[in-house]
Amino acid sequence: MAKQEWSTRDKMLELFMSAPDRTISGERLSAALNVSRTAIWKQIKALELNGFEFSATPRVGYRMTRVPDELIGPLVSPHLDEACRLGRRILWAPERTSTNDTAIELAHDGAVHGLVVTAARQTGGRGRQGRVWQSPAGGMWFSVLVRNPCALSQAGDLTLLASVAVHRALHESGVEAEIKWPNDILVDGRKICGILAQMRADGETVDYAVIGIGINANFHREALPPDVFDHATTILTECGQPVDRPLLLARILNQLDALYSNLAQGAGGFAAVREEWKTHAHTLGRTVHVRLGDTFITGYAEDVDERGVLLVRDHAGVRHELHSGEVLFSASEKL
Template sequence: MTLDDMDIQQRLVLAFTQSKQPISGEELSHQLGLSRTAVWKHIKQLEALGFTFEASTRVGYVLRDWPDELMPALVKPHLAPDRAGALGHLILWAAERESTNVTAIQLASEGQPHGTVVTCGVQTGGKGRRDRAWTSPKGGMWFSILLRNPCALSQAADLTLLASLAVQRALAKHGVNTRIKWPNDILLNGRKLCGILAQMRTAGETIDYAVLGIGINANFVEQDLPADLQGKATTILSATGKPVYRPRLLADILAEIAALYRLFDEGGGFADIRDEWLAACATIGSRVEVQVGREIVAGTAIDVDDHGNLLMLLDDGTRHRVHSGEILFQARDVIP
């Protein structure tokens, strides 16, 4: 499918979602500058994606049902109006991508503006931290956000910390109560639900752009995950027994990230949300192992400071500050 085809389909969906009345093939042909045969072909392609239309020769087409894909025409009605400088003014969806981060980085190099969001139905080459493969089946939420000149290089770690709180806030609005595992994983019932990965291009002491990749295991079952992740990761559908409406959840996440992102413009950062972040953190008080480079440091997590660093009490009684790393919960230490 070409980019032009995708744009036409989004315009078709938008026309139907904005209209309370049936739309005739002639009217759609006029709006889109296409023949009625071409309009019919695009409607058939939308049906293959999960849209349901009712057609009448005298009345026209009525959209009866639609999927919860992260398409711009489905997400944008849930974004707040008058959103100058906000996120999601441009949303680019595709049924399949290698990786939304790969696409977003390419778009960043081509000059796409701040706030561009890249989404897809399935990722074939999604990556997590340390270049680990990230399984991204149909029904999940796979998206990346392009942030231009987001903050000073010294605040780079704040981006994912702020994003983790934004995702936690948005999920709570949908009745999904999660906790944050330092530094930026989201846990549901002690299992990983969401991962966040930031990739940046720096220029001296500043960041030219950052691409914030977010993957949420949403409307598919745990059995769709690789065998080695079952029991360690979960999905919203498996944990709650019901799906979420993904376009609305994405809109809420973008709104929460935008609200927290404004802290940078106001000269703030993680310190301004530390108390709220700590209240949502599952790590503090737990015995953990942290991988820093090739070294494994073991102890009890006791705090997170104003810069987002993890403070640990090691087994020998000394205190250790971890600036970045990855917590490896042992089987006996999994947080309930």
């Protein structure tokens, strides 16, 4: 979809959202968007295919009668803090291969700091170890572009801070969760959110990073594939009711903005939120199996240090400092 199409659709939604009773004449829409009446009609029909509903009255205009909770800019922006720079531009599509892939392409083309790419569905979402991440309708699939967020030596802080931001936002939305090192969010021991950061460095500085976040939100757990069913869940399943997705996205962006601004200014980083992270950690105080490529380290997860390094003591008493890896709590886990 061309950027102009995104712009026209989002401007149309903004007009409807700002109208007192969400009724606007076709003439006004055509003049405001500088497109033909036929183009307006096509945009209306495209929006209807994605859950919006409109009524049309001759010589009066169109009235928006239903607004789905998709991750679209005009639905998210009213909930953003005034100082938040993330999410001031949100590019939504009914379907993408991967929001991270799209965000990286746009970053290469010079997209600005704070761009958020969202999708109702993903056909090629990825998790850790290159695994397919199932991304059905009803979830929250989005990627955030941040430019020059930190020194290369602090790149590992990005996903750790993102996990804190998501945890805070979920708590604010009434979802009680825990953090699994380094980049997952769990509810009742089952995965509800994954975070995947991809970045490009320029010398000793991160030029930009794309933080992809996938949240199993408003669909039932039965929609998950059999191979992850025992280890994953959804907000709808755990809470018994759907979450307001645009509001939750805004809350995540508000938290991310504050954390990454501090990191970029040298006033923050993981060390600043380490105690908060530990308070809500699911990983610490447990026997874990940490996958490092083709090998495993099994031991007791003692702590996470100021750098975000996981400290695991094995059965021989040797303490291992793990800068990366995949934590498993059982041999059958595949998340």
